[in-house]
Amino acid sequence: MCHMGTADGRRSQLLRGVLDLCLLAVISEGPAYGYEMTKRLRARGLSIVGEGSIYPLLGRLERDALVETRRAASNGGPPRKYYSLSPEGERALEVGVREWETARDAVDGALGLVKVEVQPCTSS
Amino acid sequence: MCHMGTADGRRSQLLRGVLDLCLLAVISEGPAYGYEMTKRLRARGLSIVGEGSIYPLLGRLERDALVETRRAASNGGPPRKYYSLSPEGERALEVGVREWETARDAVDGALGLVKVEVQPCTSS
DNA sequence: TCCACTACCTTGTGTTGCAAGGCTTTTAGG
DNA sequence: CCTAAAAGCCTTGCAACACAAGGTAGTGGA
Numbered sequence: 588m589c590h591m592g593t594a595d596g597r598r599s600q601l602l603r604g605v606l607d608l609c610l611l612a613v614i615s616e617g618p619a620y621g622y623e624m625t626k627r628l629r630a631r632g633l634s635i636v637g638e639g640s641i642y643p644l645l646g647r648l649e650r651d652a653l654v655e656t657r658r659a660a661s662n663g664g665p666p667r668k669y670y671s672l673s674p675e676g677e678r679a680l681e682v683g684v685r686e687w688e689t690a691r692d693a694v695d696g697a698l699g700l701v702k703v704e705v706q707p708c709t710s711s
Numbered sequence: 712m713c714h715m716g717t718a719d720g721r722r723s724q725l726l727r728g729v730l731d732l733c734l735l736a737v738i739s740e741g742p743a744y745g746y747e748m749t750k751r752l753r754a755r756g757l758s759i760v761g762e763g764s765i766y767p768l769l770g771r772l773e774r775d776a777l778v779e780t781r782r783a784a785s786n787g788g789p790p791r792k793y794y795s796l797s798p799e800g801e802r803a804l805e806v807g808v809r810e811w812e813t814a815r816d817a818v819d820g821a822l823g824l825v826k827v828e829v830q831p832c833t834s835s
Numbered sequence: 836t837c838c839a840c841t842a843c844c845t846t847g848t849g850t851t852g853c854a855a856g857g858c859t860t861t862t863a864g865g
Numbered sequence: 866c867c868t869a870a871a872a873g874c875c876t877t878g879c880a881a882c883a884c885a886a887g888g889t890a891g892t893g894g895a
Contacts, residue, residue: 598810603724603882604724609821623842628821632820638842638844639884639885644882661842662892663841663842664892665891665892684824687818691818697755724851724882727881744873746872759852763854765852766876786861790873791874792874
């Protein structure tokens with residue numbers, strides 16, 4: 588067996604409770620299969636997301652009926668399992684994004700990071 | 712015994728790995744005792760933070776020598792345990808804030824939330 | 836044949852936020 | 866004096882979950 592335990596420590600905990608949201612967001616932009624999602628997420632800055640993280644998560648999303656699955660053969664390798672959002676999944680994504688924004692702003696406030704009001708630079 | 716378990720569900724998980732940072736940030740603005748920190752955090756939008764969350768966390772911060780403690784009598788009640796940042800704590804706060812910003816931006820990107828570039832409105 | 840890549844999944848472990856409850860000291864009411 | 870409430874502190878037990886590691890299966894090239 589193998590166990591390393593604390594690989595990155597804090598950073599891996601920062602994604603708690605948001606990874607499923609990220610997955611839903613990725614799926615919402617078009618059906619995808621698990622192996623590809625890790626690459627999509629990695630390309631977006633979530634560099635540490637591995638397969639061991641997302642497959643249990645995808646299973647949970649499927650169990651909660653937030654995603655629908657469909658099998659399709661691949662050109663080289665085992666058949667892919669494509670995930671797409673269910674109507675409930677879309678709603679969960681919207682709700683989750685709002686929850687994330689709220690929590691994010693609260694943390695920014697607690698950390699003393701100034702929230703910048705966006706104002707157009709028109710010469711009034 | 713008592714166990715409720717899933718009180719809020721997702722929202723409580725969003726604070727994973729950031730609560731200690733929030734605590735360090737609160738302490739960095741002046742020594743504080745635990746009971747008061749929950750109120751300070753609540754006033755800043757972290758409405759769900761309870762004592763059961765922060766006391767084990769404060770213990771961990773103390774064990775890791777990120778904070779220093781000092782006892783002081785209170786006007787009514789048991790003596791307060793004031794926490795203040797150690798030099799290591801200040802450094803950990805800086806590093807942690809940067810990690811949070813990175814993770815936050817990555818999540819924003821993965822969720823498709825547009826990042827606004829801040830530009831000063833000076834008449835150049 | 837052997838290796839590498841694609842693609843899926845499971846098991847085990849450590850961290851940690853939280854509910855619930857208990858302890859101590861002081862002040863207020865009766 | 867006795868009780869109750871509040872201010873403070875702390876511990877126990879649990880469930881959630883991200884991750885490392887490893888396992889399986891199919892295809893194609895050296």
